[in-house]
Amino acid sequence: MKPALVRLPLLLTALFPGADRIVEIEAETVAEVIDALEARWPGMRDRLTDTSPAIRRHINIFVAGRRARLDTALQPGADVYVLTAVSGG
């Protein structure tokens, strides 16, 4: 299966020394992308999801141009963007 191309925000990778901004991940759902990110950089799951369980309120994950949930399915080679929402003051 062609891996998904996952793009991570700088604000996130800054929290994990050595983390890449663009990652190729074989996954069928967004939840599996999160699993793979956690395996590579332990602790990253907690930054992106809460224990609802859900993607954090001010984190947006877009798949093929649409805002996704944890159970959103990925097509082979999907474009996945992890973005920080407008927030703060």
Add this chain to the structure above:
Amino acid sequence: MDVRVLVGSKKGAFILESDSARRDWRVQGPFCEHWPLTHVGADPSTQTIYAAGGNAWFGPAVWKSSDFGASWSHSSAGLAFPQGETPVQCAWVVHAAHGRLYVGVEPAGLFVSDDGGASFREIEGLRRPPTRPQWQPGGAGLILHSIVSDPADPRRLWVGISAVGVFYTEDGGETWSPRNTGTRCDFLPEGERYPEFGQCVHNIAMAPGHSNRLYQQNHCGMYRSDDGGLSWNSIEAGLPSSFGFPVAAHPRDAETLFFLPLNGADQGRYPPEGRAAVWRSRDGGAHWADRRAGLPQNGAYFGVMRQAMATDALDPAGVYFGASNGSVYGSRDEGESWTCLARDLPAISSIETLTT
């Protein structure tokens, strides 16, 4: 000997460094990737600095530095309630004692780390008080913001929760009981102002060498307990207001303590008349004197939050506070005179000290 003033702010941690003279200060920071931090504290036994916060994007975490701020890591491993419950929003306060690190969170919960902040587990006993379903949040949320431990007995802990009150355990967290007798709720109807729980505690501190002597700043009054919180007595007579957020104990003298009264809960919450003062008692709260030399006496409309005043371990003791306008003030003579150590930092939420 080096003294560090640890500053928690809305945009990260800062560290103010000086030597034992405490004349010249160097400001370092911001640290922790500009995360909003509610508390930065230290474990003096390991010289490790910890910072508690919650980021709007990335959730709660505890930051850690073992090299006085040169490098930081963060963790929230285990800092979570069971799946499906309201998630932890923010790590609110850190407290190191007896080789452990305690963390209070929002919504009200207590966690402990036995591996220096790498991972955490919940102290589940705090879920079990029968009044728990009736706990109501204060203005800043349902937060566990104050933790006090007995240096002589690791099983004894007191926590402050807004707006629930003080709770106490003497079995390491298995069972908890309220410790609010004598503290009032001016915001409740007449005749109902001394409930078992529901008090808006703002901050608690333990007197040195007397583990049953506690001081408390409440939304409604200043208090002292001589029996580990079983009963509280008002010590606000002589102060300009019954409202404020922090209380700080002297490092060696159990009778000396410091409050920073603000003008009132519904009057702006700034120093009375816009004139800043720290109020000191030398006799356990029976008498008070304002100490304001060097503090702004005109147009001081800042707030000082619940964790934002602390003493250091030197002799004479240093006293420090941080304000919502980003200023840090310090005294190296137990509050007699003050100087501004830093200004124009982000809004300050906490001040602690670390002596090396």
